[in-house]
Amino acid sequence: MLRVDGGRTLVGGSPPRVLHLSAAAYDRLADSSGVPAEARLTVTDATSAALARLLTDAGVAHPSPTHPDAPDAATVSVVVPVRDRPDELARLLDALVGTGVGEVVVVDDGSADPDRTERVAGARRARVVRHDVSRGPAAARNTGAAASSGDLVAFLDSDVVPEPGWLAPLLGHLADPAVGLAAPRIVAWSGVASDAASLASDTRLATSSIRDTPSSGARPGVVSVAATLTLNVRKAARSIARGVVARYEERRSSLDLGARPAPVTARSRVAYVPSAALVVRREALGDGFAEDMPVAEDVDLVWRIAGDGWRLRYEPASRVAHEHRDTVGPWLTRKAFYGTGAAPLALRHPRRVPPVALAPWTAAAVTLLGVQRRWSTVAAGGVTAIATVRLAKGLHEARRPKNRAGGKTDVQRQRGRHADTPRELLRAARLAAVLAPWGLGGALWQAAGALTRHWWPAAVVGALVSQRVRRALLLAATAEGLADWWRYREPGTGPGDALGHLLAHRLDDLAYGAGLWWGAWRHRTLAPLRPDLTGKAPQ
Structure with a gap:
């Protein structure tokens, strides 16, 4: 702030x-x-x-997550949807021991071995409700909520592990009767070995294999060395790739919304919270999760709760660990799956999932800069200057006291022109000179992100026929990726880490964008691809 x-x-x-x-x-x-x-x-x-x-x-201040009148943990019913994950379920239920929750309801969504699920849950005093045939996580959560009785419902996926003390900060927010949902930060369940360590291990193995191979020059030995070296190079490559993905997910998982608390509102820094872990007031739950949405059903629920007038809070003081995917194939598949959810969300919640949301003047400035001509750069500067002047005027007018009818007060009428002192005008101008470039920088960030994520198929086609599009795409892909690394980097990391992050970030965007376009085609809509250039929040 x-x-x-x-x-x-x-x-x-x-x-x-x-x-x-x-x-x-x-x-x-x-x-x-x-x-x-x-x-x-x-x-x-x-x-x-x-x-x-x-x-x-x-969002300029945040409520304390501790409150003397917080609801008791006994009022919380925990609902766990599960399918064929008995070991993960056991780990989760063990973590809930001693939390004081009122009940735990496990919904077996068509597991191949329901008896094992029953044994795992029964040994930990959890009640099991079963679907004979899998109906999906949304239906499983709804079934569990209907079968529970607490005033508050905590939804936890079977592959998460709540950290000690996770529930209290969320209950602190729910002490406010206007808050209908509170969600924790989702962090990585476990770290991975560094890329260097993984590479060193596989390199030592390959070196050892070569050293132990007879050096008689016989062809079988040469073949053995070549085969062993090839095998271990492949292992090293897989290890490096897995390490890069795991490290990227620790920093930039789609489930981890950062270390700063926030209200949860569409088109904001925290626009949603994942259903992997959240606590909802029963009266705010309404019709529950949309069972016809195989993906993004949690975002849909969050926005419907907000649309009903409830406040929603994201609280990173509460932490729940999650097993992030770190194998390249499944990780990319999951990212693409997330992308397919944009189209149904855009149809259900118009103007809430645009690739970019810009004010008209920032859209004009970004477009002019994209033209990549001297005159267009000068014009972009002119647009920004005009916007700065207009913003300064608006900021100054906003500071002037108004009567109930919206006009000048009697004091202002008596003071006349002297009501606008040079100092007041200078303050407004200084603030505008900060906010306008800030707004333009944010618009460029959004545009670069959309070009490399939401619009990349169209951008690639354009790059094939236009040198300026190629330059813009290359600049956006490099600058946005490195800026993203700088924002999430860990102390002491160097160029190798930056390169790995950049690669993983671009793969993340390619997979998500591919899923987005596939979902748009399936639903026959361009809604998730259209920018919002009105500068106004959706109603």
């Missing part, structure tokens, strides 16, 4: 917004020295409650 004008103006949230604090709100946030403090705002009355709601809804 950015503080401007001594803390009287706050800039933050996702998408970014500007909040001008009233004198009363500023005083609530100020410490004894008169400067807004980093400490918590304690809700003590209706005024502080309204201010807290404004700040948390905007």
Whole structure:
């Protein structure tokens, strides 16, 4: 969050917004020295409650995950959909021991060995509900919710392992009666060996095989050396690929939404939460998961709950581990599967899943820069300058007090032109000079991401016939990938790590984009491919 004008103006949230604090709100946030403090705002009355709601809804502040009036864990019913994963189920149920939840309902969705599922669950005091034929995870979750009785329903997939203390922060958010859903951070279940270690191990094995082979020069020995070397090179390649994918998933899994708390709203930094782990208020659950959606049913549920007026919170202080895929083939297949969900989501929730969402002026500036001509670059600068001036005017007008009818106050009428002091105008201009380039940078980031992810099939076709499209695609693929690595990098990592991340990131985008286009074709719609250039949030 950015503080401007001594803390009287706050800039933050996702998408970014500007909040001008009233004198009363500023005083609530100020410490004894008169400067807004980093400490918590304690809700003590209706005024502080309204201010807290404004700040948390905007995403510039976040509610504490601890609350003295949090619901008891005994009010939570845990629902676990499972199919043919008895060992993973046992591990999950063992992790729930001692959490104090009211009940655990396991829904066996057509397992090949239902008796084993029954034994695993029964030994850990979990109740089993069975589908004779698999109906999918959405139906299994709905069946479990219907069979449970708690006021709160915690959905946990069978391949997750909640970390100690995972439930309390979520219950803290649900102490707020306006919150209908709270979700934890999904982290990797276990790390993998480094690429260097894997390569070193396979290299040592190959070297040992060569050294142990007789050096008589006989052809069988040569063949043996060649075969052994080929085998171990392949093993090394598979190990490296698996290490690259595993490391990438630890940082950039589609299920891991980051280390910062956030409200969950469409077209924001945290636009959804996965159903791998979440806690829902029963009265907010409504009709439950859409059973006709084999993918993205969790995103659909989240947006329907939000559409009903509930607040939703993402809380990384609560952590649940998940077994991420780290083998290249299954990993790419899963990414493509996720992409197929964009089309049905776009049809059910118009304007909530565009590849890019830009204001008209940023769309114009990005397009002009994409032309890659001197005149177009100058024109893009001109568009940005005009937008900066208009933004400064809007920011200044927003700071001026209004009467209930929306006009000037009596004080402003008496002061006339002197109401607009040079200092006030300068403050607005300075803030606009920061926000406009920030907005253009965000638009370029979105455009680069869409070009290499959502639109890559069309971009590749364009690159075959246009040098400018080739340059734009190469620049976007490289710059966006390296920027993504820089954002998620670990301390001490070097060029090799950056290259691995870049490769995995591009494969991720290629797989997702392929699935997106396949889903769009199946549903005969271009909705998930159309940009939103209105600059307005969907209603």
